[in-house]
Amino acid sequence: MKKLLFLWKELMATFWFVPVLTIGFAILISIGLVSLDNSISIERKGWVRFFLVNSSDSARSILSTISGAMIGVAGTVFSVTLVALTLASSQFGPRLIKNFMYVRLNQIVLGSYISTYLYCLLVLNAIRDIDDFRFIPSISILVAIFAAVANIILLIIFIHQIAVSIQADRVISDISDLISRQVETLFPEKMGDELKDEKDFDESAAISAFQNSTSIKSPKSGYLQYIDSETLKEIVTKHNSLLELNHRPGSFLVKGGEIGILYSSTNWEEDTLEDLLDQFVIGKTKTSQQDLEFSIHQMVEIAARALSPGVNDPYTAIACIDNLTATMCYLAEAKFPSKYRVDEEGNLRVIADVLEFEGVLDAAFNQIRQFSEGSTAVIIRLMEALTTILYFTKKESNRNAVLKHAEMVLTLGKTTIKEMNDMNDLTKRTEKILKK
Numbered sequence: 001m002k003k004l005l006f007l008w009k010e011l012m013a014t015f016w017f018v019p020v021l022t023i024g025f026a027i028l029i030s031i032g033l034v035s036l037d038n039s040i041s042i043e044r045k046g047w048v049r050f051f052l053v054n055s056s057d058s059a060r061s062i063l064s065t066i067s068g069a070m071i072g073v074a075g076t077v078f079s080v081t082l083v084a085l086t087l088a089s090s091q092f093g094p095r096l097i098k099n100f101m102y103v104r105l106n107q108i109v110l111g112s113y114i115s116t117y118l119y120c121l122l123v124l125n126a127i128r129d130i131d132d133f134r135f136i137p138s139i140s141i142l143v144a145i146f147a148a149v150a151n152i153i154l155l156i157i158f159i160h161q162i163a164v165s166i167q168a169d170r171v172i173s174d175i176s177d178l179i180s181r182q183v184e185t186l187f188p189e190k191m192g193d194e195l196k197d198e199k200d201f202d203e204s205a206a207i208s209a210f211q212n213s214t215s216i217k218s219p220k221s222g223y224l225q226y227i228d229s230e231t232l233k234e235i236v237t238k239h240n241s242l243l244e245l246n247h248r249p250g251s252f253l254v255k256g257g258e259i260g261i262l263y264s265s266t267n268w269e270e271d272t273l274e275d276l277l278d279q280f281v282i283g284k285t286k287t288s289q290q291d292l293e294f295s296i297h298q299m300v301e302i303a304a305r306a307l308s309p310g311v312n313d314p315y316t317a318i319a320c321i322d323n324l325t326a327t328m329c330y331l332a333e334a335k336f337p338s339k340y341r342v343d344e345e346g347n348l349r350v351i352a353d354v355l356e357f358e359g360v361l362d363a364a365f366n367q368i369r370q371f372s373e374g375s376t377a378v379i380i381r382l383m384e385a386l387t388t389i390l391y392f393t394k395k396e397s398n399r400n401a402v403l404k405h406a407e408m409v410l411t412l413g414k415t416t417i418k419e420m421n422d423m424n425d426l427t428k429r430t431e432k433i434l435k436k
Helices: 002-012 019-038 046-050 056-092 093-101 104-126 139-165 168-186 203-208 229-238 272-277 293-308 312-331 357-371 376-392 395-416 420-436
Strands: 128-130 133-135 211-219 221-225 241-244 258-264 280-283 341-343 346-350
Touching: 002 019, 019 104, 019 139, 046 241, 056 093, 056 104, 056 293, 093 104, 093 168, 104 139, 139 168, 168 293, 168 312, 203 229, 203 241, 211 272, 229 241, 229 272, 229 346, 280 346, 293 312, 293 357, 312 357, 312 376, 312 420, 357 395, 376 395, 376 420, 395 420
Parallel strands: 241 346
Antiparallel strands: 128 133, 211 258, 221 280, 241 258, 341 346
16 A cells, blocks of 8 residues: 555656646536536626627637637746756756656646646637537636636746745755655654564574575666565565565665565465565665655755855855754654564564664765865854754764764864864864763
8 A cells, every 4th residue: 555655656746647637627627617508508698798708709719819828838837947947957966856846836837728728629619600500608718718817827926936946045945844754754654563672682593493595686677766664564474484675765776686585484486476576666766755865865966066166155055054954953863763673473574774873964964074175164064063963862873973973074174174263163163062
């Protein structure tokens, strides 16, 4: 079920799916309204005559005008979107293009104009004025006029959205919001019940209890996008086995490469192994649904480009550091899931490759530190960020990871900062973090 939910979210994130749905809805609406016009008769008297078309020529003229305008504006919208994607790709990195395609407003706008165009064509085709037979779908035409007015308002909103969406601060803020939602969703989710004390579990003893071991190999090359953890554990539990995973979502798999090792007392049938492999979704690109590092790398890429000699924009890099700091402070207090997944009876079923706090911290700050050579303001802000993160960090191993990064930032400062006052400023901040 969760695999289907993953596929549905990926489908909704494509740029074409929502417009196609809108087109289908427009076809149904046109058929329904034309049928309504055919079944009822409205007297064109009083104020009603100002809103309902009374001439077939006028009806054709109105629908032709609206349809022509809508397809023209749809081309303009598509062009503006491509320009925005080009600017975003050159300024923030090509991996950010997918984020702009995820924006629901862009999908709705394109679908709305194309759907209105198609709606007007279908209603236009229904107009009849032959001899004594005359049919003018007045209600359908009135709806087309309202749709045209709504699309004009939508165009204004779209232009505003595009102008705002390519601003650096807005892009960073959107990615930060995405990461915040992701960390709140990912870490409460568990493949099974966690053991209270991982040290009480002996992996070697658990593995030695099974006589057979089977290598689970990747059916194709690509990125591991998703693991249906609950179904995976149910399959392994049903056959009284143990699965040790060597990769997590975000890893690149080579066809024939080992995803994990299955330990069992009896040989599994080929169909059962295929059912097990079906719980792994492998694609050509990375996705952020189960891969936290992917979203963090997007933020890091913006900072790295901002620190490049050709751009030299330390303020954008500092904004990325600030937003990453908020994420790391949340993760410093979050309970990372255990790599041991057990069934309802407490038997070990899955040994997962899990993400750890130190790994996320490395992904967030290693490259920014490496690219910040010569940028004193960024180096000092990195030390301030680590000081803030350490305040929220309680686990000893996590504190050691933060202190390790602080020492690396200090070493970078000593080798690149030539101004004594700036170096003293960094040293004072380092003393604060080392005293904690």
